[in-house]
Amino acid sequence: MCSEPVIEGIVVGAVGGGAAGLVVCFVQYAHEKAVEWRDMRRVMKWLRKNTRDAENERHRSTRAIASYTNLTEDRVRYICSIHEEIYLSTGEKPDMWGVYGIGRSY
Numbered sequence: 001m002c003s004e005p006v007i008e009g010i011v012v013g014a015v016g017g018g019a020a021g022l023v024v025c026f027v028q029y030a031h032e033k034a035v036e037w038r039d040m041r042r043v044m045k046w047l048r049k050n051t052r053d054a055e056n057e058r059h060r061s062t063r064a065i066a067s068y069t070n071l072t073e074d075r076v077r078y079i080c081s082i083h084e085e086i087y088l089s090t091g092e093k094p095d096m097w098g099v100y101g102i103g104r105s106y
Contacts, residue, residue: 060097
């Protein structure tokens with residue numbers, strides 16, 4: 001019978017499909033991390049430029065950051081929450097972000 005070539009073809013197809021799936025997952029993950037890194041740099045650069053160790057200038061709102069960096073507010077919240085140098089203000093106004101070293105130490 002010719003069942004061996006059929007089974008061999010199925011195995012080769014399954015291995016090839018699995019390898020292609022892994023490559024797609026890796027490329028998607030790498031792209032996600034690259035975009036995240038780019039957005040972190042953009043937010044951090046803007047925050048360092050626009051925050052000072054003075055009253056009312058230590059923190060910036062999510063809306064202001066989003067407006068100047070051309071990111072959505074949700075994206076800014078996510079980026080600020082995962083960045084190790086950015087912290088959420090616990091003051092009176094909600095949704096304000098600051099940079100460690102500018103008005104607050106580590």
